[in-house]
Amino acid sequence: MNNLHAKTLDIINLNVTLPNGHRLLRDVSLSLDPGEVRALVGESGAGKSMIGKAVLGILPTGISISQGEILLEGTHLNALTPATRRKTIAQTSALIPQDPLTALNPVRKIGPQITDPLTRIHGWTKARALARTRELLDRVHIRNPDRVLNSYPHELSGGMRQRILIAAAFAPSPRLIVADEPTTALDVTVQKEILRLIRELQRETGTGVLFVTHDMGVVAKISQKVTVLFGGRVVEDAPTHRIFENPEHAYTRALIAATPTPNASTEPFRPVPPALIAELHREIQADDDRFSKRAHR
Amino acid sequence: MLLKTVFVRLLTTAITLFGVAVVVFTLVRVAPGNPISMMLPPGATEEDIAALTALYGFDKSLPHQFMIWIGGVIQGDFGTSITLRQPVDELVLGRLPATLELSLMALLIALALGGLVAVIGARKRSTGTEVGLDLTSGAVLSIPDFLWGLIFVLLFGVLWPVLSISGRVDPRLDIDFTTNFYFFEGLLRGRWDVVSSTFSHMLMPAMSLALPLAAMIAQLLKQNLKEVLNQDYTTLARVRGFSETSVILREALQNAALPTLALVGVQFTFLIGGTVIVERLFAYEGLGNMAIDAVINRDLPLIQGIVLLFAALFTVINLLVDLSYTFLNPRLRNG
Ligand SMILES: Nc1ncnc2c1ncn2[C@@H]1O[C@H](COP(=O)(O)OP(=O)(O)O)[C@@H](O)[C@H]1O
Ligand SMILES: [Mg+2]
Numbered sequence: 021m022n023n024l025h026a027k028t029l030d031i032i033n034l035n036v037t038l039p040n041g042h043r044l045l046r047d048v049s050l051s052l053d054p055g056e057v058r059a060l061v062g063e064s065g066a067g068k069s070m071i072g073k074a075v076l077g078i079l080p081t082g083i084s085i086s087q088g089e090i091l092l093e094g095t096h097l098n099a100l101t102p103a104t105r106r107k108t109i110a111q112t113s114a115l116i117p118q119d120p121l122t123a124l125n126p127v128r129k130i131g132p133q134i135t136d137p138l139t140r141i142h143g144w145t146k147a148r149a150l151a152r153t154r155e156l157l158d159r160v161h162i163r164n165p166d167r168v169l170n171s172y173p174h175e176l177s178g179g180m181r182q183r184i185l186i187a188a189a190f191a192p193s194p195r196l197i198v199a200d201e202p203t204t205a206l207d208v209t210v211q212k213e214i215l216r217l218i219r220e221l222q223r224e225t226g227t228g229v230l231f232v233t234h235d236m237g238v239v240a241k242i243s244q245k246v247t248v249l250f251g252g253r254v255v256e257d258a259p260t261h262r263i264f265e266n267p268e269h270a271y272t273r274a275l276i277a278a279t280p281t282p283n284a285s286t287e288p289f290r291p292v293p294p295a296l297i298a299e300l301h302r303e304i305q306a307d308d309d310r311f312s313k314r315a316h317r
Numbered sequence: 318m319l320l321k322t323v324f325v326r327l328l329t330t331a332i333t334l335f336g337v338a339v340v341v342f343t344l345v346r347v348a349p350g351n352p353i354s355m356m357l358p359p360g361a362t363e364e365d366i367a368a369l370t371a372l373y374g375f376d377k378s379l380p381h382q383f384m385i386w387i388g389g390v391i392q393g394d395f396g397t398s399i400t401l402r403q404p405v406d407e408l409v410l411g412r413l414p415a416t417l418e419l420s421l422m423a424l425l426i427a428l429a430l431g432g433l434v435a436v437i438g439a440r441k442r443s444t445g446t447e448v449g450l451d452l453t454s455g456a457v458l459s460i461p462d463f464l465w466g467l468i469f470v471l472l473f474g475v476l477w478p479v480l481s482i483s484g485r486v487d488p489r490l491d492i493d494f495t496t497n498f499y500f501f502e503g504l505l506r507g508r509w510d511v512v513s514s515t516f517s518h519m520l521m522p523a524m525s526l527a528l529p530l531a532a533m534i535a536q537l538l539k540q541n542l543k544e545v546l547n548q549d550y551t552t553l554a555r556v557r558g559f560s561e562t563s564v565i566l567r568e569a570l571q572n573a574a575l576p577t578l579a580l581v582g583v584q585f586t587f588l589i590g591g592t593v594i595v596e597r598l599f600a601y602e603g604l605g606n607m608a609i610d611a612v613i614n615r616d617l618p619l620i621q622g623i624v625l626l627f628a629a630l631f632t633v634i635n636l637l638v639d640l641s642y643t644f645l646n647p648r649l650r651n652g
Contacts, residue, residue, distance in 0.1 A: 076556050081443055103560070110558025122549040127571045127647055136567075141558035172647040 026094030028052045028196050028228035029075065034088035035311075036067075036074055036252075044070050044083065046253045046307060052245075054195065055226040057219075059239040059260070061275065062249035063292075068232040069118075070252070072198040075230070077109050093195060110141050114189035116199040116218070120181035120206070124173040131169035134188045142192050149191075156187035160217050179210035183217065190221050197222070200232045215242065236279040240264060248272050251304045270296055330632045337628040338390070338621070342383050345617050352399055352615040373399065386621070395625075396618035400610075405622035409604065413626065414497035415485055416596070416603035420589050422500075422519050423526035427588075428581070430527065431534025438535065439542035439565055450539075454532035462591040465525035466598040473521060480521050483600040487514040522599045526588050530581075537580055541573035548572075575645055582638030586631045 029052040036045040045067050052058050060068040073079050075090055077097070090097045092112050097105050117123040125133060131153070138149035157165040160183040173181060182202065189197055199218060203211040219242055222229050231242055239246055239260060246263045248256040248271065256269040267273045274292040353369050370376050374385060389396060395405035438450045460468075474482035486492065486499055490511055494502045500519065503511035545551060546569055554564045593605035600606070604623055611619040643649045 078552050078555055106555070106558055106560070109556065113556070115553060115556045117549050117553060119549060123553055125550045125568055125572070127645065128568075137557035137559070174648050 026091070028054050028056070028093060029230070030089075030091040030094075031071070031075070032089040032091070034071070034074060034090065035086045036070055036079065036083060037086040039082045043086070043308065043311070044252050045074070046251070046304070046311070047088070048249075048252070048254055050247045050254065050257060052196065052228045052230060054228055055222075056245060057222060057229045057231055057243045058245040058247060059243035060230060060232045060247050060249060061234060061236065061239055062255075063234060063275075066249040067252035068234075068249055069200050071249075072115070072200050072230060072232060075109075075196075076113060076115055076198055077105055107141075110137070111192075112194060113196040113198065114192065114194040116182075116186055116189045116197060116202045118201045118204055120178050120185055121173075123185055124181055126173055128172075129169070130171050130173065130176075130184060134169075134184070134191060137188075138192060152191050153187070156191050157184070159190075159221065160184075160187045162187070178206055179214065182206060182210075182214055186214070186217055186221065190225060190227070193225060194227060196228045196230070198230045198232070201234070203238070204233075218242070236276050248275065250300050253304060253307065255300075271300060326636065333632060334625065334628055335387075338387060338625060339383070341621055341624040342386065343379070345615075345620050346379060346382075350615045352617055355615050356399060386618075390625070395622045398611075398619040399616045400614045401616070401619070405618050408607070408619065409622045409626050411497055412602065412604045412607050414499075415601065416589070416592050416605060418498060418500045418515070419519055419523055419592060419596070419601065419603060420526070420585070422523040423530070423588055424585055426523055426527035427530035427534060430531040432538060434531070434535035435538035435542060436565055436570070438539040439546060439569070440562055442539075442543055442546075447539075450535065454535045457528050457532040458536070460529070462525045462529055462588075463594045463598060465528050466522065466595050469521040469525055470598070481514075481518045482521065483518075485515065485518050485602045486511065487518075490514055518599075518601065522592075522595045522601055525595050525598075526591050530584050530588055533584060534577065534581060538573055538577045541576050542569050545569040545572045571645060575642065578638060578642055578645070582635060586634055589627065589630065589634075 029050075031048060031050050034045050034048040035043055037043050048067070048071060050058065050071075060071060062068055070079075070083075074085060075092070079085070085098070092108060095108055097108070100108060124130070131150075134153045135146070135149040138144045138152065139146055144152070153169070154165050157168065162168050162180070162183060168176065168180070168184065176184070186202075202218065203214050206214060215238065218229070218231075221227075229242075231238075233239060243260050246256075246258060246260050247254055248263070248269065250271055256263070256267065256272045258268065263272060264276065267276060271292070274290075274296055277290045278292055353366060353373070353375065356369065357365060367376075374382055377385070386396060393406065395409070397403065398405055398408055401408060434450055434454060438447050441447050441450075469480075470482050473480045481487075492499060492511055494506075494511075496502050499511055500515040503509070503515065542565060546565065551564050551568050554568045555561070559567070592603060593608055595601075596603045596605035597609050604626070608620070608623045610616075611623060
């Protein structure tokens with residue numbers, strides 16, 4: 021079923037809806053070539069995380085895909101039974117979560133938390149899983165792997181835990197990684213290091229990455245493509261260099277302008293103009309009206 | 318650090334037990350009913366009454382009586398039962414195994430049943446199954462243990478008599494055990510006749526005691542499971558391909574058990590309190606049954622001994638709960 025020439029991820033006209041019919045994602049389309057990094061940007065609540073959750077099959081209870089298609093390596097996820105979908109996603113994808121402090125089970129040791137999926141889901145031997153885990157821990161610059169594997173999460177710092185989660189995500193050699201603001205919860209000092217690790221591992225392994233962020237500065241460093249979102253809608257989709265050199269949409273320009281620069285102290289902070297936000301909300305309203313007409317026809 | 322904890326613990330335990338001793342000693346003497354008059358045949362002379370009163374020390378002042386009693390207790394002498402004419406500690410410790418076996422069996426049933434219902438409820442959350450289980454456990458919880466006892470007697474003692482409704486063990490069995498833990502010692506010795514007989518006698522009183530606690534565990538543990546199942550680490554386990562059932566059992570259960578445990582500890586002491594009436598109902602020869610006889614007969618030394626033992630038992634249970642809490646929570650293990 022897996023097509024070698026297929027895109028790693030293809031999202032076509034995805035609509036994700038609350039039980040009351042309110043749409044959280046509105047006709048979102050985007051794709052990811054093998055080994056490509058695509059940034060999802062937009063302010064808080066734009067629907068960036070929701071896209072990742074839809075792809076990984078972890079939408080919160082009550083929230084569902086009402087229309088559209090998600091293809092993972094050419095496989096239509098909607099067409100699969102829940103159990104097969106879960107296996108397909110686990111075989112191809114991984115998640116680097118936003119908050120490393122809540123993403124590790126507090127009552128279990130680190131070692132089994134990394135190796136269990138490798139042995140129990142991917143069917144590896146214990147020895148192979150452990151060797152691979154050590155290799156990746158070394159790769160994310162964890163110097164005393166034995167101590168770390170035997171630790172409980174509370175014994176490790178936030179930066180350490182995020183490095184462990186990065187190692188765990190890359191361990192089964194996934195084709196797709198969803199990184200949901202992986203540095204937001206961390207100290208500024210460790211943010212750069214974590215970002216560099218993800219970028220290095222991504223390049224070495226050729227994994228496709230959906231990189232969720234609200235920081236245009238990070239976008240410039242890590243991605244080849246950018247999807248700009250507002251209110252669950254794609255505002256602009258373009259190669260990263262074009263987004264910065266020649267942004268098409270006024271909202272994209274406003275986002276770039278609102279990004280603090282290294283000399284932020286001298287330049288005034290320019291928030292997105294309220295008039296522009298109002299204009300975008302009007303567009304969404306018109307969009308919703310068309311959508312409900314389409315649904316009622 | 319650990320030493321200090323142990324010391325504080327022992328001190329508070331001693332203070333608690335002393336407080337219990339003072340209260341029970343005073344209460345049984347303030348309550349109406351005279352133990353001496355219950356012992357003598359009608360028409361006993363004034364001299365007889367005075368002699369017996371002096372023999373048991375009831376002629377002395379309350380504080381003086383208390384000093385004598387507590388002095389003995391500290392040396393391990395709990396006095397002599399007025400009605401049974403035997404040392405209180407022998408009587409009480411002889412009955413304790415029966416009550417412990419019954420309570421532990423009830424606790425085990427409650428944990429297994431409540432845990433199972435909680436896991437199923439969490440697995441089927443936001444469905445009709447969850448609502449059905451909630452309603453059922455709510456109904457079970459609203460019926461107290463002794464009413465469950467009556468219901469069971471009616472069902473399995475009268476309508477469909479498959480279980481023994483009275484006593485602790487078939488009296489025809491020859492039991493020459495070292496301890497009074499018939500069930501446990503029977504298991505160890507492989508005396509299956511004793512094991513099955515005690516089990517068939519224990520099942521109904523144990524179920525009566527267990528059902529309300531099982532319902533409580535089912536409700537609370539399910540609630541805690543549902544909260545844990547929203548945590549990021551359970552989401553991550555789903556992304557990694559684990560089924561919902563294995564996410565519940567492997568990732569969520571231990572975390573959800575922690576807040577449930579505190580309640581189970583408190584409720585277990587209530588359960589042991591419940592043995593008093595339930596043992597009576599099933600004529601089960603345990604401490605609770607003996608306590609009722611002691612109260613009816615105004616057997617003051619025996620009442621005091623039983624109450625003190627119950628109090629000591631409760632502090633031990635609290636200690637065990639705290640220990641298991643530390644065992645389940647790695648954050649408390651080294652600190
Ligand atoms: N569990 C939920 N129930 C209802 N609405 C939600 C839930 N999670 C997120 N939303 C809504 O969905 C929208 C998109 O959320 P999200 O994808 O988390 O935004 P972000 O771009 O900040 O990651 C927001 O308006 C948010 O309020
Ligand atoms: Mg988000």
